[in-house]
Amino acid sequence: MAITAAVLGALLIGGVPSYASFASSVNGAQLRILSGTLGATISAPSVGTASIATAPSRVVVRPGTPGMVPGVQSQTLTYTVTNTGSARAPASASVRVLSTAVTDAAAWTAIRPSLQVTARIGSDPAVAVATTATGIDATVTSTAAIQAGATTPVVLTFTLPASSGGVDLLTALLPSAGTSSGLSIRSILAMQPQVTLTQVPVMAP
């Protein structure tokens, strides 16, 4: 019986294990081995901007304004993702870049042909995200492992060029240009990305 148990142990060490738990029939006893628990949290985003270029002399940008300004600044949404799992559950992240609503249909139609959206997970390079007439729904994945208790940033960046197809977007996209209602911030999409952490395989010592 001791020889059988030893062989069984050797097979387990050198074979292709697949289960998070197994049972041994030795003496009828049942052994369960757990690989750990996995949990994820995501913060509310930090809303920021990233400079593209100095505004031309014909343009005045309101200091500190959030949101895209064509050719001048991008808008960024930075989320913090935390692996709240146990010590034996490092994980990789995938992000479903999802808009739950188009809140300004006319503006979305106007900007979509020129809009550039990217998603970046941790230190991975930013990945371009496609848009559709109804918004954004695309998934970006990363293979980098996030240890239990560690965090990683997820950054969504929205950018408009100064001109596109011969059209000066700085004047074409002026909200309320020529009217008396002011040059206001326009919320165009409601973004609600979904982050999924998946357990990373661990090499046996």
Place this chain on the structure above:
Amino acid sequence: MIGGRRARVAAIAVVAAAGALIALGTGAPSGAYWTATATPAPTAAGTGQWCASPDTTVASNEAIKLGDVATATGTNGRVAIIPVADNAAWGGGTANGVLTVTLWSCQDGSIVPAPAELANTVRITSWQYESTSTDRAFLAGTTSTVAPSSRLSPSSTLGSRILSLAQSASVSQLVGTQPLSRYSWIVAGGRSASAPTAAPTASCVLVVGLVCTVPVTNTSGGDDAFSQAFDTTPWNGSTTVAYRAATYAAQTPTGWSSGGGFNGCPSLSLLCTPTAANVTMTATAASDATLYASTNGNLLQWLVVQWNATSTATLTDDLVVQVSFT
């Protein structure tokens, strides 16, 4: 047997330890992996707040920086005389439309660059040929195009006559002369940002024939032609004012009246108050030579953009004059 049972316990312990060390192995694991998903509350993405004037560096643009109106007409006076037609070079050519000048600015309130009085010394008018004038003879054989980039020299025969009219305080129409029938006011005749559609009063009196006098003035004193409503503190307001050209000249389907008549007034009127009408440009694909030879004010207009100041003014790049047909 105690020795045998101890050996079985040891074997089980070895197996259990081996199992505990192996969570998953190399190659292609099968079976279940832990996953966890998290979703934050929705957050808005969109555009911020900025003000912009058209990019006048675009070659095909019908927008002109006020600072590029640089030809001197005297101390601190500047002028540009520009041929305008509803053609492809001017961004038109597909539909008739009223000659319109839109002033853009991102300045706070009145024009900020010194001197302050520049705010109310901007004047934009347009003029049509006299039907019997030989002034335009010099244009024969010209390679100049009817386009935003073209300029008529104010020292040329035609240019000096147009400039003289455009700089006057008023124009009077006498029998046999036609200055008034050539005159269209755009940013002139007392118009301003708060009154962009005003028409200057035509004072008419019967002398030998009907004589009408119409002011050719700047914007109203104390007011300005650019948007007054834009403020940077607080951030609010509009940035453009559109002025549509109007005239007392009698316009016919085939062209402006060669007899110098007033709109709504027969030529032998004893007393009449002329009626202002929009200057409707006819969409055209005519050649530049044809346009320059035309006496039809609906085909070709000479746009005069001028400003004056008491000292040298430095105009910022956001002050832009844009021509269109609306």
